[in-house]
Amino acid sequence: MITSAPTLTSTVRRAADGAPLLDPAALPPRQHFIGGRFRAGADDGAAAVVDPSTGQTICAVPQGSAEDVDAAVAAAVDAQDAWGRSTPKHRSEILLAIADRLAENSDLLARLEALNTGKPMVVAEDDVASAVDSFRFMPGAVRATTSLAAGEYAEEHLSVIVREPLGVVGVVTPWNYPLLMGVWKIAPILATGNTLVLKPSEHTPLTTLKLAELVADLLPSGVFNVVMGRGSVIGQRLPDHPQVDMIALTGSVGSGRAVARAASESLKRVHLELGGKAPVVVFEDADLQAAAESLRNAGYWNAGQECGAACRVLVHESVAERFTELLVEQVSTIAVGEPGAGQDVEMGPMVSEDHYLRVLAHLENAQAEGVRAPVGGGALEGPGFFIAPTVLADVPAGAACTQEEIFGPVVTVETFGDEEEAVRRANEVPFGLSASVWTLNAQRSHDVAARIDAGTVWVNSHLVLANEMPWGGFKGSGYGRDLSVYALDDYSRTKHVMHHTGR
Ligand code: NAD
Numbered sequence: 001m002i003t004s005a006p007t008l009t010s011t012v013r014r015a016a017d018g019a020p021l022l023d024p025a026a027l028p029p030r031q032h033f034i035g036g037r038f039r040a041g042a043d044d045g046a047a048a049v050v051d052p053s054t055g056q057t058i059c060a061v062p063q064g065s066a067e068d069v070d071a072a073v074a075a076a077v078d079a080q081d082a083w084g085r086s087t088p089k090h091r092s093e094i095l096l097a098i099a100d101r102l103a104e105n106s107d108l109l110a111r112l113e114a115l116n117t118g119k120p121m122v123v124a125e126d127d128v129a130s131a132v133d134s135f136r137f138m139p140g141a142v143r144a145t146t147s148l149a150a151g152e153y154a155e156e157h158l159s160v161i162v163r164e165p166l167g168v169v170g171v172v173t174p175w176n177y178p179l180l181m182g183v184w185k186i187a188p189i190l191a192t193g194n195t196l197v198l199k200p201s202e203h204t205p206l207t208t209l210k211l212a213e214l215v216a217d218l219l220p221s222g223v224f225n226v227v228m229g230r231g232s233v234i235g236q237r238l239p240d241h242p243q244v245d246m247i248a249l250t251g252s253v254g255s256g257r258a259v260a261r262a263a264s265e266s267l268k269r270v271h272l273e274l275g276g277k278a279p280v281v282v283f284e285d286a287d288l289q290a291a292a293e294s295l296r297n298a299g300y301w302n303a304g305q306e307c308g309a310a311c312r313v314l315v316h317e318s319v320a321e322r323f324t325e326l327l328v329e330q331v332s333t334i335a336v337g338e339p340g341a342g343q344d345v346e347m348g349p350m351v352s353e354d355h356y357l358r359v360l361a362h363l364e365n366a367q368a369e370g371v372r373a374p375v376g377g378g379a380l381e382g383p384g385f386f387i388a389p390t391v392l393a394d395v396p397a398g399a400a401c402t403q404e405e406i407f408g409p410v411v412t413v414e415t416f417g418d419e420e421e422a423v424r425r426a427n428e429v430p431f432g433l434s435a436s437v438w439t440l441n442a443q444r445s446h447d448v449a450a451r452i453d454a455g456t457v458w459v460n461s462h463l464v465l466a467n468e469m470p471w472g473g474f475k476g477s478g479y480g481r482d483l484s485v486y487a488l489d490d491y492s493r494t495k496h497v498m499h500h501t502g503r
Helices: 066-085 088-104 106-117 121-142 178-191 206-215 231-240 253-266 288-298 320-331 353-368 419-426 442-451 484-490
Strands: 032-034 037-039 046-050 057-062 151-154 157-165 168-172 195-199 224-226 246-250 269-273 279-282 312-316 372-375 390-393 410-416 434-438 456-459 492-500
Touching: 032 066, 032 206, 057 206, 066 157, 066 168, 066 195, 066 224, 066 231, 088 106, 088 121, 088 178, 088 206, 106 121, 106 178, 106 206, 121 178, 121 484, 168 178, 168 231, 178 195, 178 206, 178 246, 178 484, 195 231, 206 224, 231 246, 231 253, 246 253, 253 269, 279 288, 279 419, 288 320, 288 434, 312 320, 312 419, 320 372, 320 390, 320 410, 353 372, 353 410, 410 419, 419 442, 434 442, 442 456, 484 492
Parallel strands: 168 195, 168 246, 195 224, 246 269, 279 312, 279 434, 312 410, 390 410, 434 456
Antiparallel strands: 032 037, 032 224, 046 057, 151 157, 157 492, 372 390
16 A cells, blocks of 8 residues: 555745745736737637646636637748748758847746746756757758758659658647747757747646747747647647648647547648656666666656656566665655745646646555555645655556556556566556666667667666657657657658659
């Protein structure tokens, strides 16, 4: 069982009264951004945006309608031809100017992200720095795009490969990294000459709106548009719209399925970054201390609301007890608090009350399945949606908490007997986004990494990303790649032009 009295060693550190994280005057306009300007929507519905550290409402934003999507798509269609025909150099200069603009406003963006998501400042600052770097990487990469050499592959015929934009891309983003997940799409989409309409998560639209405000004078109008609203309305209209050429979504498997189903009607291209349940395979020869220290970060970064989170440990039975002790030691000292409570806060709340209740339900189910929590195991006291950093130990193989994406500060520990079993169990979940292998045996590290079905496999590390390297999943984690030159491939199309050269 979860222990009848779970060890909730953490308490929530609160921000000092009278020290707001952000001056309300710095909030972005609460309107859709269509055709280069902020506009009220066709529909009057509004949704509250909530600070998850306190449960207080920050502001309200309009809930758009299908007509708002149609207006934004029309603007994106109008802008696409000129933008798509401009040179990579021209587009790159604009993207680099956007990077500079974001960098100049990085503290404001980090504070706004922290306010809207509850994430600690260190996490929000990292998000903004990565977003800036995406806007620096993509413009350079698009100017150095390569393909097959032009040449006579058929007699008296010269073949040339032309890389073209797709047109208008519909983008749907989640709440865990609202700015960063948006920028992972926006930068390569714009670099390759497409225009876009983006729908942020209804919970976390503020940094996307701020981004629109900050870049409004840098981008031609209509190139980048933002429409707020529900997934079932705005998120559904984008793949349905006949003039949207591709749909890219980061979100849950259910939303991915809905979008792919809708896109299949018109055979639009689809790019899906969905859930994860990353196995962390710890062999008996691993540096157990290093693995435990790494998991303090990789399991609980962004409160575990992270698709690559190191959430599912499979440890060799001979070292399971020692490893669990080391992990619990690390997790017991994670500093939980509001983002305004200090730069050393490591973990914040769940993003919304709904999600908080979902994570608690997972913990209750684990308890009902007889799972023990040597640390954490439940909610933390006070306002906001805080859950204690939790380790679930001695978890039986196949328990629901090891198979379903919890998306909270919860790491499960299961054991295995040999390498075959480790690989089989690592691959038994429906997801295939990322995984890590911990061993000091070089041969084993290569073999096991090769046999794990995941888009990213770390060896003796977890959750380190590089903008030059692709990110994306296999199996239920979706398809398509964010980051790297592979994203540029995904957001463009190759055309073969063949000239008859015989005279
Ligand atoms: P979600 O699927 O509930 O929402 C994501 C977005 O999809 C939101 O903007 C939402 O409004 C929209 N949406 C919902 N229903 C839709 C529909 N029927 N049609 C179109 N759009 C719809 O996901 P979330 O709760 O915001 O985010 C958490 C999920 O995102 C987790 O499963 C996580 O693993 C995944 N995620 C994946 C990655 C990755 O890189 N693979 C990154 C971040 C998050």
